[in-house]
Amino acid sequence: MEYVIEMLNIRKEFPGIVANNNITLQVKKGEIHALLGENGAGKSTLMNVLFGLYQPEKGEIRARGEVVNISNPNIANDLGIGMVHQHFMLIDTFTVTENIILGKETVSKGKIDLKRAEKEVREISERYGLAVDPKAKVADISVGMQQRVEILKTLYRGAEILIFDEPTAVLTPQEITELIGIFRKLIQEGKSIILITHKLKEIMEVCDRVTVIRKGEGIGTYNVKDTNPNELANLMVGREVSFKTEKKAPNPKETVLNITDLTVKDSRGVHVVNSLNLDVKAGEIVGIAGVDGNGQSELIEAITGLMKKNSGSITLNGKEISVLTPRKITESGIGHIPQDRHKHGLVLDFSIGQNMALQTYYKRPFSNYGFLNQTEIEKKASELIEEFDVRTPSIHTPARALSGGNQQKAIIGREVDRDPDLLIAAQPTRGLDVGAIEFIHKRLIEQRDKGKAVLLISFELEEILNVSDRIAVIFDGEIIATVDPKTTTEQELGLLMAGSNAKKVGVENNV
Amino acid sequence: MSNTIKKISIPIISVLLGVIVGTIIMFATGYNPGDAYTALWNGAFGEIYFTGEVVRQITPLILAGLAVAFAFRTGLFNIGVEGQLIVGWLAAVWVGIAFDLPKIIHLPLAVLAAAAAGALWAFVPGFLKARFRVHEVIVSIMMNYIALHVSNYLIRNVLTDKADRTETIPPSASLRSEFLASITDYSRLHWGILIAVGCAILMWVILEKTVKGYELKAVGFNQKASQYAGMNVNRNIILSMVISGAFAGLAGAMEGLGTFEYVSNKGGFTGVGFDGIAVALLGANGPLGIVLAACLFGFLKVGALNMPLEAGVPNEMVDIIIALIVFFVASSYMIRLFLDRLSKNKSKKGEK
Numbered sequence: 062m063e064y065v066i067e068m069l070n071i072r073k074e075f076p077g078i079v080a081n082n083n084i085t086l087q088v089k090k091g092e093i094h095a096l097l098g099e100n101g102a103g104k105s106t107l108m109n110v111l112f113g114l115y116q117p118e119k120g121e122i123r124a125r126g127e128v129v130n131i132s133n134p135n136i137a138n139d140l141g142i143g144m145v146h147q148h149f150m151l152i153d154t155f156t157v158t159e160n161i162i163l164g165k166e167t168v169s170k171g172k173i174d175l176k177r178a179e180k181e182v183r184e185i186s187e188r189y190g191l192a193v194d195p196k197a198k199v200a201d202i203s204v205g206m207q208q209r210v211e212i213l214k215t216l217y218r219g220a221e222i223l224i225f226d227e228p229t230a231v232l233t234p235q236e237i238t239e240l241i242g243i244f245r246k247l248i249q250e251g252k253s254i255i256l257i258t259h260k261l262k263e264i265m266e267v268c269d270r271v272t273v274i275r276k277g278e279g280i281g282t283y284n285v286k287d288t289n290p291n292e293l294a295n296l297m298v299g300r301e302v303s304f305k306t307e308k309k310a311p312n313p314k315e316t317v318l319n320i321t322d323l324t325v326k327d328s329r330g331v332h333v334v335n336s337l338n339l340d341v342k343a344g345e346i347v348g349i350a351g352v353d354g355n356g357q358s359e360l361i362e363a364i365t366g367l368m369k370k371n372s373g374s375i376t377l378n379g380k381e382i383s384v385l386t387p388r389k390i391t392e393s394g395i396g397h398i399p400q401d402r403h404k405h406g407l408v409l410d411f412s413i414g415q416n417m418a419l420q421t422y423y424k425r426p427f428s429n430y431g432f433l434n435q436t437e438i439e440k441k442a443s444e445l446i447e448e449f450d451v452r453t454p455s456i457h458t459p460a461r462a463l464s465g466g467n468q469q470k471a472i473i474g475r476e477v478d479r480d481p482d483l484l485i486a487a488q489p490t491r492g493l494d495v496g497a498i499e500f501i502h503k504r505l506i507e508q509r510d511k512g513k514a515v516l517l518i519s520f521e522l523e524e525i526l527n528v529s530d531r532i533a534v535i536f537d538g539e540i541i542a543t544v545d546p547k548t549t550t551e552q553e554l555g556l557l558m559a560g561s562n563a564k565k566v567g568v569e570n571n572v
Numbered sequence: 573m574s575n576t577i578k579k580i581s582i583p584i585i586s587v588l589l590g591v592i593v594g595t596i597i598m599f600a601t602g603y604n605p606g607d608a609y610t611a612l613w614n615g616a617f618g619e620i621y622f623t624g625e626v627v628r629q630i631t632p633l634i635l636a637g638l639a640v641a642f643a644f645r646t647g648l649f650n651i652g653v654e655g656q657l658i659v660g661w662l663a664a665v666w667v668g669i670a671f672d673l674p675k676i677i678h679l680p681l682a683v684l685a686a687a688a689a690g691a692l693w694a695f696v697p698g699f700l701k702a703r704f705r706v707h708e709v710i711v712s713i714m715m716n717y718i719a720l721h722v723s724n725y726l727i728r729n730v731l732t733d734k735a736d737r738t739e740t741i742p743p744s745a746s747l748r749s750e751f752l753a754s755i756t757d758y759s760r761l762h763w764g765i766l767i768a769v770g771c772a773i774l775m776w777v778i779l780e781k782t783v784k785g786y787e788l789k790a791v792g793f794n795q796k797a798s799q800y801a802g803m804n805v806n807r808n809i810i811l812s813m814v815i816s817g818a819f820a821g822l823a824g825a826m827e828g829l830g831t832f833e834y835v836s837n838k839g840g841f842t843g844v845g846f847d848g849i850a851v852a853l854l855g856a857n858g859p860l861g862i863v864l865a866a867c868l869f870g871f872l873k874v875g876a877l878n879m880p881l882e883a884g885v886p887n888e889m890v891d892i893i894i895a896l897i898v899f900f901v902a903s904s905y906m907i908r909l910f911l912d913r914l915s916k917n918k919s920k921k922g923e924k
Contacts, residue, residue: 367799388802397800405800410793415786419801428783 064126065090065253066111066142066222071120073106080106081117084279086255086272088222093244093254095264095271095285097297103277104257108224112144113137143215144224149207153200157193158182161214185216190246204329205236212243223247224255229263241267259297259352261290261559275299294555298522308506311530313342317514318364318483323373323383325359325538333359335538336373341483346505346515348529348546350522352558356538357518358400361487364516365397366390378482391420396481398472400488400518406472407460414442414456417475441478449474450500466497473504484508487518502528522551522558536560582907583854583861586900587868594893598885607883612890615878616871622878624756627765628831630870632657634768635823636848637866638775639690639816641857643708645779646812647792652697652712653820654845655719656690658838660824662723663689665835666731668741668828678744683767683825690821691814693719698813702806708813716841724837737836747830762830768866771819772859778815788812820845850898869894 066088073081081103088094098104109115111122113131121128124140131137151160158179167174167181182195191209199207208228215223229237244254244267256268264271264285271288273280273296280296318341325334334356341347351357362368364375366387375383382390391397399405407416418438421427426437442456451471453463460468469489476484486505490498505528509515519525525532526546533540534557542557598605616626636653643650650656664686671678697711731738747762779785791798791808799805823844828835851869855861876890900907 365800386802386804387799391802399800404794404796406797408790408794408797411790418786419790419797422786423783431783432781433783433786 063089065124066140067123068107068111069121069123071107071110071117071122073103073110073115073117078277080277081110081274082277082279084120084272084274084277085282086279087282088253088255089270090253091248091251092269093248093256093267095268096255096257096274097259097261097264097271097293098274099259099297102274102297104274105226106277107274108144108226108255108257111137111142111224138218138220141219141221142224143218143220143222145208145211145215145226145228147226147228149211151199151207151210153198155199156195157197157199157202157210157213158195160199160210161195161217165218182213182217185213189216189243189250191243203236205239208236208240209243212247220252222253222255224257226257227259228256229258229260237263259559261293261555264293265290273297290556290559291552294552294559298551298555308528309510311345311509312512313345313530314512315343316340317343317378318516319374319376319379320364321374321376323360323363323375324371325356325363325368326371327359332371333538334363334370337535337538337540339533339540341514341516343482343514344509344512345530346509346517346528348525348532349516349518349535349540350525350532350554350558351520351535353520355535357487357535359538360535361397361400361485361518364390364485365395394482396476396479396484398469398476398484398486398489400491402465402468402472407468409459409461411460412457413446413451413453413460413463413471414439416460416471417442417445417456420475420479445474445478446471449477449504469497469501473501477504477508481513483514483516485516485518488520489517490519490521490524498524522554526551526554534558578908578911579856581911582904583856583865583901585907586854586897586904589900590893590897593896594889597892598889603885603889604883608879608885608889611879611882611885612872612875614875614882616875618878619757620755621757621759622874624752624759624761626870626874627756628759628761629874630866631762631764631768631830632823632826632844633847633851633866633869634863635771635819635826636844637851637855637862638768638771638848638859639819639823639845640848640852641855641859641862642775642779642819643812643816644852644857645792646788646808647795648698648701648809648812648816649709650694650697650712650813650816650820651709651849652694652715652845653816653823653848654841654843655712655716656693656817656820657824657827657842657845658716658719658723659693660686660690660821661828661835662726662824663821664745664825664828665738665741665833668745668833669731669739671745672742673744675744678742679747679829682741682745682829683822686821686825686828687818688821690824691818694813694817694820695810698810698817701813702809716845720838720841723835727835727837731835738834740833741829745829746833747826748833760831762826764826764830767822768826769863771822772863775819776859784811820848823848850894853898853901 064087068084068086071081071084072079084107086096086107096104106115110117111131113133113136116132122131123129129140158175161182162178167178179195186193191213193206193209193213199210228240247254258264268285270282270284271293272282273293275297320337320339323334323337324332327333337360349357359368363370366385370383374381377393377395380393382393403409408419418427422433427434439456446453446456449470451467451474453467489501505515505517517525517528529546532544532546532549534542534544534554536558537560544553595605598608616622636657639653639656640650664682667682667685673681693715696715697708700706700711701708727738728734747764749763752761752763753759779789787803787808788811790801791803791805795805847869851862851865855865872890872894876887879885879887879889
């Protein structure tokens with residue numbers, strides 16, 4: 062008997078979709094097993110099945126050779142399965158120990174025995190080299206430390222199999238190195254690890270075996286020693302040829318957006334954008350490819366003035382804009398389709414008509430002497446709704462009531478209509494159906510053909526490859542390469558996005 | 573059932589439920605509800621004098637309700653209306669007794685002084701919220717106490733020589749009118765009701781018709797999207813509090829220049845500012861709703877004074893009914909659920 066946990070031929074359906082089909086995952090004792098797949102491939106669903114949150118329609122789960130029925134998370138806990146979530150489940154105002162014992166308190170005479178708990182936590186922490194102070198308040202410790210508290214929490218509950226969900230997404234490079242050390246220590250102590258990730262570099266560095274899933278299908282399990290990043294990228298994406306959106310050859314002209322040595326720090330003081338350089342010319346679409354969390358959001362927020370830069374310059378048509386307010390930046394000729402349409406793009410409680418005026422309400426003819434001109438606002442809104450095929454019962458319908466695709470078309474209409482020199486489209490097709498995606502891609506290309514500059518940010522490789530005229534790969538807040546979508550391959554892009562060292566291979570440096 | 577009808581029916585059902593539960597309480601405590609409600613009605617409409625007093629009571633309630641609602645519509649909870657009202661009252665009377673001017677200048681000056689004082693008092697929590705993210709509820713509650721004690725100090729030590737109240741303001745600063753008094757059997761009814769209704773219209777115009785109102789509402793609904801659209805979120809937060817405070821200050825002027833014509837030492841809060849929260853809630857934060865809710869509360873509060881005299885029912889009973897109404901509005905989720913069930917059943921029957 063060599064497997065600690067086995068998931069055999071698992072199938073999980075949701076109304077309308079098959080999230081997991083025929084997936085087999087077998088984890089050996091003492092190994093680090095990677096679960097690799099694109100966003101939405103079904104990794105989380107599979108782990109939720111293992112954790113007892115979902116019941117599979119088909120397939121069986123075995124623990125140490127015996128068939129088990131994991132009908133709720135408590136059973137998973139009893140079987141020694143522990144999960145370290147990507148978003149930590151910690152109470153900021155509690156100490157490390159208080160967080161760890163929460164729900165499993167050591168009680169003596171009706172009181173919590175904190176002393177004993179602290180001692181136990183310290184012992185476990187030392188045994189695995191976690192170096193966590195049991196008395197520290199969670200609010201005061203770094204994100205890396207908080208993750209270790211999550212690890213401690215599972216160990217305290219007797220976990221033998223630890224599942225890590227994208228553990229490096231929130232860590233700094235140094236913290237990642239330390240985490241890998243912790244992985245090794247856990248393995249030495251006889252634990253097994255399932256690592257959910259889409260970063261190839263991490264798999265090559267720490268994992269023993271890897272199971273690949275693609276669009277809900279189990280593709281297979283491979284020994285990391287016998288495979289290579291190229292093969293893995295291929296298996297993960299699984300397409301040799303991709304459907305191309307029809308477009309004419311680009312005709313790039315003068316530079317519209319120029320970013321030089323841009324550095325942005327987030328609230329924790331981490332460099333999220335790192336001496337970044339980028340040009341976008343009139344009449345071209347530049348796609349930014351990269352894994353989520355490599356500085357894309359901060360880059361857009363810095364360009365649009367929503368976030369302060371630390372150093373460097375951003376010019377639009379030769380004019381420095383990084384010192385301006387968001388409104389002045391918008392007025393100097395930027396249209397912005399924001400990444401999160403609910404958070405930034407729309408005031409959901411306003412009517413769709415009012416939302417159409419969100420960037421222009423203060424200007425003539427939409428207002429005069431401080432008073433809104435409803436007639437003009439409604440006229441414009443009706444025009445845009447017609448032109449951009451926004452399906453809504455009326456312009457007075459609250460934006461909240463519209464479907465995601467129609468909300469997105471409304472935003473695109475509003476931004477494109479102002480005829481900006483630079484259009485920033487961040488994840489413009491997230492969560493939309495095929496028809497809406499095609500419509501939006503066509504509009505982006507139309508802007509380009511009109512001689513405007515378009516900056517496209519997307520986590521979907523297919524979208525980047527189909528729409529862009531030039532692809533800039535972002536990793537760790539830096540543009541590490543610029544490639545031509547006609548000559549590059551998804552494998553090459555996948556490697557670059559994972560920060561692979563082979564970054565100079567096949568790369569044009571004519572930025 | 574359409575949304576508009578549902579929106580209107582929630583406060584109406586709440587009022588009915590409040591009255592019904594109030595009736596049950598009266599039965600349970602051995603009072604005759606019939607007599608009590610008759611006394612309540614007579615206390616408000618039995619004589620023209622009482623009716624004048626009802627309208628007088630409605631005036632500051634409208635303004636306090638507008639103050640709470642304006643802040644609320646823009647995403648802020650101004651619980652400091654009471655304090656802003658107190659400083660507005662003080663400022664109005666101060667200007668009233670300090671100057672000797674023709675009425676056409678003196679009265680508007682005193683009214684504006686009240687608005688300015690209320691605005692200034694609300695500026696503090698607004699600024700602290702915008703600049704340091706200090707919660708406006710905490711600051712404005714504290715500002716209530718500061719307003720109460722500072723105004724008491726000023727009345728005793730600056731405006732008077734250790735007296736409990738100031739002298740009466742001269743007619744040139746008063747909102748009272750011989751005409752209104754004479755048609756209501758010499759009640760304290762004054763011209764302030766026009767100011768209050770005017771302010772309700774003003775609030776509607778600001779929120780629905782102006783560029784600023786569009787911004788204020790956008791910031792109230794979604795700060796991130798407002799920032800994205802280039803609005804200055806912090807400035808809008810402060811402006812919202814200032815406008816709200818100005819309404820509250822005017823509510824104080826109604827008392828200082830209309831009802832009482834002086835300002836006295838207060839042992840505690842007037843309660844009008846807090847009633848404004850209930851008025852705004854019952855009026856669903858809309859100008860028309862607020863005017864109607866203020867009318868109801870004004871009627872209940874004035875009419876209640878007649879209940880012990882005519883029916884032997886303590887007038888606190890009305891406070892209980894008001895509290896019940898507020899309770900039912902605040903828990904409108906239950907009523908909405910009930911209405912949803914009702915309309916679902918109806919549509920099912922329609923299908924058959």
